[in-house]
Amino acid sequence: MSLLGSFHTALGLLALASGIAAYALHRGIRPRRKTGLLYLASTLLVSLTGFGLFAHGGFGKPHALAVLTLLTLAFAYAAGSLGWFGAAGRKIETVGYSFTFFLHFIPGITETFTRLPAGNPAFDSPEAPALKAIAGLLFLLFLAGARYQLKAMPSELRGQ
Helix, strand or coil, X not given: CCHHHHHHHHHHHHHHHHHHHHHHHHCCXXXXXXXXXXXXXXXXXXXXXXXXXXXXXXXXXXXXXXXXXXHHHHHHHHHHHCXXXXXXXXXHHHHHHHHHHHHHHHHHHHHHHCCCCCCCCCCCCCCCHHHHHHHHHHHHXXXXXXXXXHHHXXXXXXXX
């Protein structure tokens, strides 16, 4: 693994750890809390450093995922901080930041399960049907988690 790849991976692990801490402490990624801010900064850096990695040739699906993550971060920020959607802004922010957390798992599970265990990885290809099924299950967990967050959101954050 290259130096950039190692740095990128470390940032990704920091993003996941801070995201988990944000969920555990605040029931969501809140940009006005230290854990949320750390999550957002590390996610931004993971996305940007990903553009320098080309393990599978040129611009590919991982780079498109980085673009989607950056767009989602910007949209969620605008919704929650710039008042684009009025009272619904904080809800959109919450779901948007949670979606970026889900997006971390796509390359995470793909890279992990197509590389480990070394010499005999769990899946031969990022296109393996079982790997796609795992991603689908994670998406269902994201949907359930987003629903829970919206129901558990304090009324002052919901705009009510």
